[in-house]
Amino acid sequence: MSAVFARVFSSRLFWPIVMLLVLFLINVIAFPGFFSIQVRDGNLYGSLIDIVRNGAPMLIVAIGMTLVIATRGIDLSVGAVCAIAGAVACSILLGSSDPANPGVVIVAILAALLVGLFCGLWNGLLVAAFGIQPIIATLILMTAGRGVAMLITEGQILTVNSPPFKVLGSGFWFGMPVAVYIAAIIFVLAAVLTRRTALGLLIESVGINPEASRQAGVRSRGLLFAVYTFCALCAAVAGLILTANTMAADANNAALFIELDAILAVVIGGTSLAGGRYSLAGTLVGALVIQTLVTTVYTVGIPPIATMVFKAAVVTAVCLLQSPTTNEALAGFRRRLALRTGKGVAAA
Structure with a gap:
C-alpha cells in the first residue's frame, strides 16, 4: 500500500489534479448547480461545458508550447500568430461577395493556416539555423506580429457575418462544441506522433542535451523547425476559433496574453522549462486548471481584473508543491511512516 501511495504522490499530475479538484469544490460551494448539464436543442450547456469550450483555444496553443519547451525553447509569439490568423481569415471573408x-x-481558413505555417518556419529559421535564443527569436514576431495584423486589418476591427465560419467558435456537433472536437483531435494527434513513435524521444533528447543528440545522429535542426512550425499552426487554429467565436478580428486584443496562459498550463502540468521530459496529459490538466480558475473568479464574484493575481497564486502553489524540496520532505515523511508502521507490525 505504501508503494502505491509513493507512486501517487510522486506523480507529476498529483498536485495539479488536487488543485483542479479544489477549484471544483470552491465552485460547487459558491454555485451548487456547477456540475449540472442541461440539454437545449440537442446541445449540452453548463459550467463544465463552458470550461472545456472556452479553454479549447488555450489547450491547443499549450500543446504546441509543450513540444517547444521540451526542446529547451519557448514561443512568445503565439498570441501574435493568433491575431494574424484571425485578421487574414476575416479580411478574406470581407473581401468576398x-x-x-x-x-x-x-x-x-487555409490561408490563415498557411500564414501560421510561415510564422512557424520563420521562428524555426531564427532558432535552428541562426542559433538565436528562442526567447529573443520569438519576441521579434511577438512584437511585430500584432503590427502585421494591424496592417492587414488597416487598424480597424473587422466584423464578419458568416454562419459557416462561426461554427468554429460557437457551433455544436453531436451536442458538444466544435472547438472541443478540434482540441481533442490535435491532442490525440500530438500524443500519437510523440508517444507512439520515436519522435517524442528525439524531442526529449534534444531538450536534455542538444550537442550529445547531434553527435548521436539526431537532426536537431529539423526537429526544431518541426516543433516551432507545429506550435505556430496550433496558434493559427486557436486564432481562428477565437475569431469565429466573436466574429471579429481585433489585432490589439485577440488572444491577448494567451502565450502566458499556455506557458502556465505547461508548467502546472509538470513539464520543466529546462527542457527534456514533458507531459501532454499534464498540459491538459494544467489548461483545465487555468480555465477553471478563470471561471471560479467569475463565479465567486471576484473582479476580473484580479484574475492574473489568482493565476499567479495558483501557479506558485503548484510549483512549490512540485519542487524538489517538497518532494524530498514528502519522501522523508513516507520513510518515517513506513518505519513506524514496520515497528508496529513487528511489535504485534
Whole structure:
C-alpha cells in the first residue's frame, strides 16, 4: 500500500489534479448547480461545458508550447500568430461577395493556416539555423506580429457575418462544441506522433542535451523547425476559433496574453522549462486548471481584473508543491511512516 501511495504522490499530475479538484469544490460551494448539464436543442450547456469550450483555444496553443519547451525553447509569439490568423481569415471573408459560401470559408481558413505555417518556419529559421535564443527569436514576431495584423486589418476591427465560419467558435456537433472536437483531435494527434513513435524521444533528447543528440545522429535542426512550425499552426487554429467565436478580428486584443496562459498550463502540468521530459496529459490538466480558475473568479464574484493575481497564486502553489524540496520532505515523511508502521507490525 505504501508503494502505491509513493507512486501517487510522486506523480507529476498529483498536485495539479488536487488543485483542479479544489477549484471544483470552491465552485460547487459558491454555485451548487456547477456540475449540472442541461440539454437545449440537442446541445449540452453548463459550467463544465463552458470550461472545456472556452479553454479549447488555450489547450491547443499549450500543446504546441509543450513540444517547444521540451526542446529547451519557448514561443512568445503565439498570441501574435493568433491575431494574424484571425485578421487574414476575416479580411478574406470581407473581401468576398459571399462570405457565407463554404468554399470561401475554406479558402480563408487555409490561408490563415498557411500564414501560421510561415510564422512557424520563420521562428524555426531564427532558432535552428541562426542559433538565436528562442526567447529573443520569438519576441521579434511577438512584437511585430500584432503590427502585421494591424496592417492587414488597416487598424480597424473587422466584423464578419458568416454562419459557416462561426461554427468554429460557437457551433455544436453531436451536442458538444466544435472547438472541443478540434482540441481533442490535435491532442490525440500530438500524443500519437510523440508517444507512439520515436519522435517524442528525439524531442526529449534534444531538450536534455542538444550537442550529445547531434553527435548521436539526431537532426536537431529539423526537429526544431518541426516543433516551432507545429506550435505556430496550433496558434493559427486557436486564432481562428477565437475569431469565429466573436466574429471579429481585433489585432490589439485577440488572444491577448494567451502565450502566458499556455506557458502556465505547461508548467502546472509538470513539464520543466529546462527542457527534456514533458507531459501532454499534464498540459491538459494544467489548461483545465487555468480555465477553471478563470471561471471560479467569475463565479465567486471576484473582479476580473484580479484574475492574473489568482493565476499567479495558483501557479506558485503548484510549483512549490512540485519542487524538489517538497518532494524530498514528502519522501522523508513516507520513510518515517513506513518505519513506524514496520515497528508496529513487528511489535504485534
